[in-house]
Amino acid sequence: MADVAALDQYAARLRSEELRSQLNYHNYRYYQLDQPEIADAEYDELMNELRAIETRFPELITPDSPTQRTGAAPLAAFETVEHRLPLFSLSNCFSEEELRAWHRRAAERIEREDFAITSEPKIDGLAIALVYEGGRFVQGATRGDGRHGENVTANLRTLKTIPLVLQGHPPERLEVRGEVFMPKSGFEAMNNEIAETNQAREREGKKPLPLYSNPRNAAAGSVRQKDPSVTAGRPLAIFVYQLGWVDGARPESHHETLAWLHGMGFNVNPEARRHDSADDALQRIAWWGKERERLDYDIDGVVLKVDDTRDWDRMGVAGREPRWATAFKFPPQQRTTKLLRIEVNVGRTGVLTPYAVLDPVFVGGARVGMATLHNEQDIRRKDIREGDTVVVQRAGEVIPQVVAPVLSLRTGAEVEWEMPARCPSCDAEVARDPEEVAVYCPNTACPVQRVRLLEHFASRGAMDIEGLGEKMAYTLFREGLVGDAAGIYDLTVDQIAALERMATKSAENLIAGIEKSKARPLTNVIFALGIRHVGYETARVLATHFRNLEAILDAPAEALQEVEGIGPVVAKSIADWAASPGNREVVARLKAHGVDFGGGMPEPAGDQLAGLTIVVTGRLEQLSRQEAEDRIREHGGKVGSSISKSTNFLVVGAEAGTKLAKAEQLGVRTIDEDTFLRLLKDGPAAL
Ligand code: IVH
Numbered sequence: 001m002a003d004v005a006a007l008d009q010y011a012a013r014l015r016s017e018e019l020r021s022q023l024n025y026h027n028y029r030y031y032q033l034d035q036p037e038i039a040d041a042e043y044d045e046l047m048n049e050l051r052a053i054e055t056r057f058p059e060l061i062t063p064d065s066p067t068q069r070t071g072a073a074p075l076a077a078f079e080t081v082e083h084r085l086p087l088f089s090l091s092n093c094f095s096e097e098e099l100r101a102w103h104r105r106a107a108e109r110i111e112r113e114d115f116a117i118t119s120e121p122k123i124d125g126l127a128i129a130l131v132y133e134g135g136r137f138v139q140g141a142t143r144g145d146g147r148h149g150e151n152v153t154a155n156l157r158t159l160k161t162i163p164l165v166l167q168g169h170p171p172e173r174l175e176v177r178g179e180v181f182m183p184k185s186g187f188e189a190m191n192n193e194i195a196e197t198n199q200a201r202e203r204e205g206k207k208p209l210p211l212y213s214n215p216r217n218a219a220a221g222s223v224r225q226k227d228p229s230v231t232a233g234r235p236l237a238i239f240v241y242q243l244g245w246v247d248g249a250r251p252e253s254h255h256e257t258l259a260w261l262h263g264m265g266f267n268v269n270p271e272a273r274r275h276d277s278a279d280d281a282l283q284r285i286a287w288w289g290k291e292r293e294r295l296d297y298d299i300d301g302v303v304l305k306v307d308d309t310r311d312w313d314r315m316g317v318a319g320r321e322p323r324w325a326t327a328f329k330f331p332p333q334q335r336t337t338k339l340l341r342i343e344v345n346v347g348r349t350g351v352l353t354p355y356a357v358l359d360p361v362f363v364g365g366a367r368v369g370m371a372t373l374h375n376e377q378d379i380r381r382k383d384i385r386e387g388d389t390v391v392v393q394r395a396g397e398v399i400p401q402v403v404a405p406v407l408s409l410r411t412g413a414e415v416e417w418e419m420p421a422r423c424p425s426c427d428a429e430v431a432r433d434p435e436e437v438a439v440y441c442p443n444t445a446c447p448v449q450r451v452r453l454l455e456h457f458a459s460r461g462a463m464d465i466e467g468l469g470e471k472m473a474y475t476l477f478r479e480g481l482v483g484d485a486a487g488i489y490d491l492t493v494d495q496i497a498a499l500e501r502m503a504t505k506s507a508e509n510l511i512a513g514i515e516k517s518k519a520r521p522l523t524n525v526i527f528a529l530g531i532r533h534v535g536y537e538t539a540r541v542l543a544t545h546f547r548n549l550e551a552i553l554d555a556p557a558e559a560l561q562e563v564e565g566i567g568p569v570v571a572k573s574i575a576d577w578a579a580s581p582g583n584r585e586v587v588a589r590l591k592a593h594g595v596d597f598g599g600g601m602p603e604p605a606g607d608q609l610a611g612l613t614i615v616v617t618g619r620l621e622q623l624s625r626q627e628a629e630d631r632i633r634e635h636g637g638k639v640g641s642s643i644s645k646s647t648n649f650l651v652v653g654a655e656a657g658t659k660l661a662k663a664e665q666l667g668v669r670t671i672d673e674d675t676f677l678r679l680l681k682d683g684p685a686a687l
Contacts, residue, residue, distance in 0.1 A: 009060075012053050016060050019050040023066040024165045028265045064136050064164035068157055078150035078224070081141040085245050087127055087177065088146065089320050090303065090327040096282055099304070102326045103278040106306055109315045109323060116307035118254050119284050120241060120272040121292070121299040122327050124365060125181030126220045128156065129244055133173050135166040142223065146320060152223055156180075158232035163265035170264050173247040178240030178266075180219055183296040184365075186235025187215040207501065214366035215298055239269040241303070253307045274307060285328050292330070298365035301329040318657035319618075332393045333364040336406055339390045342373065342417045346425045348452035349532040350440040354379060354419070356390070356402050364394035371400040375437050376419045383407075385414035425449070444582060450484065451477045453530045457485040461536050462528035463517040467510040475499055485528070486589035488514055522598040525549060529587075531577045533570045541565040542574075544633060548598035553578040553587065608683035609637030613646055617660060618653030620673045628676070635680055643668055648684075651676045 023046055029036050036043075047066065054061045061068070093099040107113050127143035140156035141149035156162055159180070182190075191211050198208040212218035222234035243250055243257050251257045255274045262268040275281040285302050292299050306315065306324040315323040338359040344352045354376065360369040371392055373379050384390060388405040405414075423430055423441035425448035430439050441449065451474050458468035468476075468488070476482040481495055491514065496507035520528075526539035526549065534542070545563045546552045552560075552574065560571035577583055591597060614637050616628045623631065628651065629639045640647050643662040650663040650670045663670050671679065671687070678686060 009057055012057050013060055016050060016053045016057075016065075019046055019053070020062070020065055021165075022046055023050065024064075024163070025167075027066060027160065028163065028167055063138075063157070066164065068164075077226075078152060080144075080148050081139065081151045082148055083129060083141065083144075083146070083244075084175065086146045086320070087129060087143045087149075087244075088317060088322050090122075090325055091318075091321040091323075092301075093326055093328045094331075099282065099285075099326070099328055100278055102304075106315065106323065110306070110308075110311045114276070115311070116253075116255075116274055116276055117278075117281055118258075118272060118274050118305050118307050119281050120269055120303045120305075121288065121295070122301040122303045122329075123179045123181050123239065123269075124216045124298045124300045125179040126216070126223060128152070128178060128180050128223070128238075130156070130162065130176045130178070130240075131173070132166055132170060132176070135170045137162065137164045150224070154228040155223055155225060155231040158228055159236050159238060161237045161267040165265075167265040168263055171246050171248040175244035175246070176240050176261060176266060177242040177244050178238050180223055180236055180238045181297050182215040182219040182222065182234070182236055184215060184298065185296050187212070187218050190218065190235060216365065237297075238267055240266045241269070250309065252310055254305050254309055255307055257309065289330060299330075300365075301327045303327050317655050319655065334391050334393045334403065335361045335363040335368075336389050336391050337361040337368075339384065339386060339388045339402065339405075341386050342379070342384075344420060344424055346423060346441055346446065346448040346452070348449060348456045348530050350423075350442065350444075350446060350449050351438045351532075352419065352423070352430060352440060354417070356384075358390075358392065361392060363392055363400065366394060366400075368392055368394060368400045371402045373402055376439065377437050379417060385416050387411075387414040444580070447477065454482060454485065454488070456530050457528045458488070458517075462524055463520050464524065465510075465517045466513040467506065468513070472510075484586050486586045486593065489518075489590070489593035489595070518593065518595045520596065522547070522549060522596070525590075525595060525597065526552065529577070529583075531574055533573045538566065538570060543598070546598075549587070550591075550597060553584070607636030608680060609635040611637075612648040612684065613638045613640045614649045614651060615640040615643055615647050615659060615663075616651045616653070618656035620651070620653040622673060622677070631680055649676075649679070 023043070026036065026038060026043055026046075050065070051067050054065065054067055091102070093102055103117075107115070129141050129143070129149065130137060131139040131141075137157065138153070139151065140153045140162070141151050143149055157164065194209050194211055201208055212221060218234070219236060222231050222236055225231045225234075240261055241258075243261065251260050255272070258268045258272055273284055275284065281304055288299070288302055304326050306312065312322065312324045317323065340357045340359060342354050342356055344354050346352060354373040356371045356373055358369055358371060360367050362368075373384065382402070382404050384402060384405050389409040390405050391403040392400055393403050394400040419430070419439050421430060422428065423443065423446055426441065426443050426446040428441050428443035428446060431442045432439050443449070451470075454468075454473040454477060455470050457463055458465040458473065465488070473482075476488075476491070479499065481491060482488055491511065493504065493507045493511050496502055496510055497504045499507075522543040523536065523540045526534065526542055527536045541563060542552050542560075546555070555575075557568075557571040557575040560566050560574055561568055609632055614632050616625055616632075616639070619625075620628055632639050643650060643659050643666060645666055645668075647663070647666075647668045650659060650668050652660055652670050652672060660670065662668075675687065
């Protein structure tokens with residue numbers, strides 16, 4: 001009997017291998033070449049047969065089996081992957097002149113005038129790196145910070161345009177880079193589907209699922225799903241645009257690389273072109289400017305690369321941007337639509353900000369229903385009225401803006417807008433600072449202000465309390481559980497667990513997060529208080545100078561103003577805040593709860609660098625750029641952002657760019673990282 005079973009399994013293995021190879025081949029014909037050889041029904045038959053075998057003999061399932069595209073078991077969290085070579089970003093050009101300048105610099109570097117360049121649409125999606133070993137897809141990671149990304153292999157396996165097995169004779173190991181994106185059509189269909197599901201959910205009393213605001217976010221969100229079967233259901237695609245690294249020889253030009261990758265089964269953008277001159281490339285860019293809307297994906301520019309890859313090493317990298325490539329960016333997209341009405345938003349400091357409610361339009365790759373109007377003066381200056389047809393603009397991830405009204409379309413029914421005299425949240429009479437443009441609600445008990453302040457207090461860069469976002473802040477306030485920042489530390493697991501849609505486990509997690517936040521650095525604590533004009537950078541300056549929260553709050557405005565980087569407006573704002581008994585009471589309660597007010601600050605490092613201005617450039621080995629600059633400040637030195645005659649030292653790391661040249665030109669002393677560390681320890685006399 002046992003022998004029969006073994007034989008059975010042997011036959012199944014042979015057949016499953018055959019099926020897998022056939023299915024992978026047909027996937028390639030279908031998705032990459034767009035030339036299927038068999039009908040869909042035949043394909044399904046092969047797939048079903050393979051599924052049946054794998055159900056019977058699960059031990060025969062391989063990670064690259066086409067059946068696995070439907071998604072593996074959910075992931076707990078993404079592990080970090082170190083990229084063997086960093087993923088770079090691109091320099092930008094915004095005009096013909098800038099592009100020509102890039103082309104000229106390239107010519108100088110390679111000492112040739114006539115060199116070919118390639119152009120490809122720049123898709124606004126997310127960059128990923130795919131590793132293949134023995135022709136099989138073994139790892140897919142997000143770009144992350146360029147050096148470390150997230151391992152999203154299981155999710156990427158579900159993309160039909162990512163080959164699981166390479167065609168032909170692929171090198172033993174290689175890494176390919178590309179952009180994962182969501183086609184516009186798929187994006188709309190998906191959002192419509194979510195909206196429909198939400199109607200059903202609403203009837204069942206369930207929370208609605210969020211809609212995605214644009215295809216880019218939808219792609220990023222879909223790739224980072226914990227459950228690969230969710231990713232599998234999302235309309236994602238990829239175009240690969242670069243060979244990261246390879247064991248063995250690589251083609252000598254970019255256009256050949258793309259063709260080579262295509263031959264292995266990768267999806268390569270068919271719109272890539274090769275140009276003999278900057279003029280030729282500019283023509284293609286101009287054409288894209290007109291035609292890009294016709295594509296089924298959003299592009300925000302055109303990527304240009306020196307075609308001869310042998311030149312790439314000679315040209316090198318400036319910072320994180322290779323000199324052999326650049327991105328020509330299109331100007332922001334504009335659309336006209338109806339401005340239905342103007343409403344105001346109350347911020348955490350009480351400032352009232354008007355915004356436009358629009359008849360929704362699709363602009364710059366996203367549906368826009370609201371746009372910022374900055375302030376009253378701006379509305380007046382642009383003469384924007386309720387009921388106007390307006391030009392709306394959106395660029396990249398920035399908040400959409402109302403550019404101007406279309407005066408020729410005025411009917412006379414438009415209404416001039418005025419800032420409300422009372423706060424839309426608490427009905428308090430609004431106040432105007434004579435020196436400032438802002439109008440604000442002076443009522444510190446104003447409910448919207450309170451909620452916004454709680455949200456800010458818990459946000460990243462502030463107390464960074466995971467699980468305490470906008471919704472939770474609102475719920476806690478509405479339920480009367482938390483009235484101010486210090487109240488967060490009075491919360492109990494039972495109180496939170498009793499809230500709608502909260503379980504004991506999530507309540508415990510939130511409490512743990514709150515507890516952890518007590519040890520945040522002083523800078524974060526100062527920033528978290530939400531004092532007007534005190535952003536993170538100002539908070540850092542205050543923390544470094546005073547090293548203790550109470551010392552800051554006890555300091556008179558004059559003393560605050562003496563701190564470098566603190567002006568009279570900021571100083572007054574801090575002193576006013578500290579003078580309020582209500583604020584002092586919150587601070588006292590935070591202290592009683594054990595929030596660190598600076599006790600954990602490291603001892604002053606000394607003033608070895610007093611009077612010195614130091615600039616850092618390139619990549620250091622032992623310190624990050626931020627750490628190096630913090631060290632300079634901690635030791636009493638000044639950090640310069642550019643080289644001038646008054647710069648004392650330039651710390652030079654790997655791949656240093658123009659600053660090094662400038663320093664040499666001006667005779668500024670350059671030092672390496674080790675010397676810098678010695679300088680920190682012993683001061684300039686020791687060098
Ligand atoms: S090349 C030099 N080619 O743009 C190597 N990037 O701003 C950099 N992108 O992170 C990548 N389309 O995600 C390259 N055809 C293309 C691209 C492209 C989109 C993205 C990519 C990168 C970002 C850089």
